[in-house]
Amino acid sequence: MFKTLLTTTAAIALVAGLVAVSHAQSPGDLAIVAHPETPVAQMSLAELRQVMKGDRQYWKPDLPVVLFVRAATSEERTAVLGVIYQMTEPQFNQYWIAKQFRAESTSAPTKLNSNALTQQFVSSTPGAIGFMAARDVKPGVKILKIDGASPGEPSYRLHLTK
Amino acid sequence: MTIRKRLTLGFLVILALFAVNEAIQLWSTRQRTRTMETLSGALKRQAIIASAHRHIGDLRNQMALMQMIEGAQPVAGAGSDIARAGDEIATLQALTSEPERAAVDELQQTYAKLAEAWRGFFETLGIDEARNVSFKLQAEPLGRRVVQQILPKVQAQQDELVTRARKSFEDVTRLADRVSLGIFVLSMLAAAGVAYAIGGYLASSLSELSETAKQFGAMHLEHRVAVRSQDEIGTVASAFNHMADNLDRERKTSQSLLLNILPEQVATELAANGTFAPRYYEDVTVLFTDFVGFTLNTEKLAAEELVAVLHGYFTSFDRIVGRYGLEKMKTIGDSYFCAGGLPVRSPSHPVDSMLAAFELIREVERCTLPNGACWSIRVGLHSGPVVAGVVGIKKFAFDVWGDTVNLGSRMESGGSPNRINVSESVYRRTKDFFTFEARGRMLTKEKKELEMFLVSGLQPSLLEGDDNPHLVAPAAFSKRYRTYFGKDPIAFPQFLRSNTASLSPNSLTSSVPRA
Numbered sequence: 001m002f003k004t005l006l007t008t009t010a011a012i013a014l015v016a017g018l019v020a021v022s023h024a025q026s027p028g029d030l031a032i033v034a035h036p037e038t039p040v041a042q043m044s045l046a047e048l049r050q051v052m053k054g055d056r057q058y059w060k061p062d063l064p065v066v067l068f069v070r071a072a073t074s075e076e077r078t079a080v081l082g083v084i085y086q087m088t089e090p091q092f093n094q095y096w097i098a099k100q101f102r103a104e105s106t107s108a109p110t111k112l113n114s115n116a117l118t119q120q121f122v123s124s125t126p127g128a129i130g131f132m133a134a135r136d137v138k139p140g141v142k143i144l145k146i147d148g149a150s151p152g153e154p155s156y157r158l159h160l161t162k
Numbered sequence: 163m164t165i166r167k168r169l170t171l172g173f174l175v176i177l178a179l180f181a182v183n184e185a186i187q188l189w190s191t192r193q194r195t196r197t198m199e200t201l202s203g204a205l206k207r208q209a210i211i212a213s214a215h216r217h218i219g220d221l222r223n224q225m226a227l228m229q230m231i232e233g234a235q236p237v238a239g240a241g242s243d244i245a246r247a248g249d250e251i252a253t254l255q256a257l258t259s260e261p262e263r264a265a266v267d268e269l270q271q272t273y274a275k276l277a278e279a280w281r282g283f284f285e286t287l288g289i290d291e292a293r294n295v296s297f298k299l300q301a302e303p304l305g306r307r308v309v310q311q312i313l314p315k316v317q318a319q320q321d322e323l324v325t326r327a328r329k330s331f332e333d334v335t336r337l338a339d340r341v342s343l344g345i346f347v348l349s350m351l352a353a354a355g356v357a358y359a360i361g362g363y364l365a366s367s368l369s370e371l372s373e374t375a376k377q378f379g380a381m382h383l384e385h386r387v388a389v390r391s392q393d394e395i396g397t398v399a400s401a402f403n404h405m406a407d408n409l410d411r412e413r414k415t416s417q418s419l420l421l422n423i424l425p426e427q428v429a430t431e432l433a434a435n436g437t438f439a440p441r442y443y444e445d446v447t448v449l450f451t452d453f454v455g456f457t458l459n460t461e462k463l464a465a466e467e468l469v470a471v472l473h474g475y476f477t478s479f480d481r482i483v484g485r486y487g488l489e490k491m492k493t494i495g496d497s498y499f500c501a502g503g504l505p506v507r508s509p510s511h512p513v514d515s516m517l518a519a520f521e522l523i524r525e526v527e528r529c530t531l532p533n534g535a536c537w538s539i540r541v542g543l544h545s546g547p548v549v550a551g552v553v554g555i556k557k558f559a560f561d562v563w564g565d566t567v568n569l570g571s572r573m574e575s576g577g578s579p580n581r582i583n584v585s586e587s588v589y590r591r592t593k594d595f596f597t598f599e600a601r602g603r604m605l606t607k608e609k610k611e612l613e614m615f616l617v618s619g620l621q622p623s624l625l626e627g628d629d630n631p632h633l634v635a636p637a638a639f640s641k642r643y644r645t646y647f648g649k650d651p652i653a654f655p656q657f658l659r660s661n662t663a664s665l666s667p668n669s670l671t672s673s674v675p676r677a
Contacts, residue, residue: 064303064306066299066302071232072232073232093230096226096230097227097230100223100226100227101223103219106302106306107226107302107306108226108227108229108230109230110229110295110298110299111229111230111232112291112295113291117291117292117295120292121295121299125299
């Protein structure tokens with residue numbers, strides 16, 4: 001009995017320790033940012049997926065979606081491909097080439113090499129939407145709530161990965 | 163209007179219709195050529211638009227893909243692709259006229275900005291990311307506008323042009339076909355109308371001329387063609403009528419000449435049948451005259467004078483004989499031969515011949531010779547049967563044959579100057595009208611004895627009560643004549659009337675006042 005209790009206590013302590021270690025070493029959340037005048041403040045993950053995959057191309061009739069993505073080697077892109085696109089890098093490229101040649105998209109995503117450029121172009125391009133590390137977000141862009149949660153909140157589901 | 167002019171006019175109408183048709187065809191060809199040019203231009207512009215559309219689309223794709231490639235470098239050939247699309251738009255601009263020009267101008271201006279953004283994009287690719295993205299963000303809405311708005315608009319204009327050109331082509335073709343068909347129908351109708359009108363006119367005119375020719379052939383020369391026009395048919399009709407006039411005149415002349423040598427009935431039968439069948443006349447009176455001492459008298463006159471004298475006497479004889487309904491047969495030298503009772507049978511011919519004989523003697527007693535001398539004639543009459551007919555085919559004449567003719571001649575030759583010597587048959591037939599001196603049986607030159615009678619004059623009783631000179635003959639004479647023959651006398655020697663009724667034959671001669 002004691003042995004069982006000891007074992008259980010040890011396991012709980014191990015899990016709690018692992019969780020504590022894990023939280024302490026997290027790279028942070030992935031913020032979905034948009035131009036301040038974009039008529040959207042929050043959306044579900046499914047809606048976000050539609051926008052990011054080019055299935056929804058207009059915010060409103062006279063305001064097209066302008067999609068910015070980070071370069072292939074960035075952690076933000078890795079997180080987005082895994083959570084939102086649910087594609088590998090080759091699948092992502094193939095997806096957009098096919099979409100472009102099938103004329104299913106008014107424009108392909110614009111690749112940016114830094115969060116600073118993302119901040120710059122999202123803030124200055126009407127209809128723009130992109131993603132960047134939440135820690136790098138500066139005023140001038142609108143951070144969208146996903147499934148009702150903002151970056152930093154426990155229920156927020158988009159996180160950067162190492 | 164002449165037939166030639168009518169035909170010419172008809173053909174001119176048809177030619178005019180064909181000329182109109184040809185003009186319509188020329189107009190149609192010109193319109194179709196113009197339409198084809200419009201169509202060709204529109205198709206050419208459509209091809210240019212399609213090519214430009216493809217190149218712009220390629221450039222948009224190229225930009226999108228190049229931007230996605232990690233470590234992409236500036237694209238060297240992009241400039242020429244951009245310029246090629248620009249050239250195509252410039253060509254399209256040159257080939258486009260108002261009112262489609264405005265849209266093409268908009269295309270050209272928008273593409274110029276797009277080309278500038280593209281050039282910036284491809285030049286800064288992999289070099290200056292911020293500018294590169296800026297150019298991309300400039301190019302995307304411009305490209306979207308060109309591809310989604312302007313090019314479809316220009317394309318729609320060209321489609322509309324093609325549609326209009328095709329419709330115009332069809333309209334012109336349909337109109338030309340209809341007009342051509344209409345003119346063809348009109349031409350056919352005009353040709354048929356002209357042919358029907360002129361054909362009908364010619365047919366009826368020729369039919370009338372043919373009928374007239376048949377009438378002429380049947381010797382109905384009084385028939386005439388109605389001249390209704392001044393054309394060739396009218397000329398032919400006038401010629402027909404003129405020919406009929408001449409033929410009718412010639413026929414009347416011929417008939418007149420024929421009647422001079424033939425009795426009317428004989429001439430009519432000859433004209434109708436070509437022959438005159440010999441006839442037997444059981445009762446006629448032949449009358450012969452002969453000038454006494456003619457041969458001796460001829461020595462005292464020139465030949466021309468002699469012929470003139472004979473002509474004068476015989477002309478008078480013809481009138482006298484005609485007046486009494488006798489038929490002159492012929493003259494033989496100075497002898498005059500006529501007959502009564504033929505060719506129209508008549509019961510009064512002995513009396514009529516006797517009355518005529520009185521007038522013949524009276525005519526000779528007028529003494530109309532140029533030298534003032536007087537001739538005298540013997541007159542002989544005999545009644546009996548004869549055969550009459552026309553013989554020969556040239557210079558034919560109506561003649562009589564038989565003993566009666568010979569006996570008549572013997573009565574003349576056995577007579578006395580200015581006396582009427584008759585046979586017994588004449589005496590018997592006329593003794594109730596005339597008085598006679600019986601001469602008994604006289605010997606003829608054939609040594610044949612014949613009873614002969616010299617006429618003394620008219621029965622005195624027949625002159626009684628002759629107080630109306632307006633009557634043809636004395637009333638008593640006419641009454642007896644009517645009683646015997648059932649008709650009135652047609653003539654009567656006026657010198658035999660009441661004041662001379664009782665004269666003897668000698669005094670008859672002496673009592674006639676000489677001219």
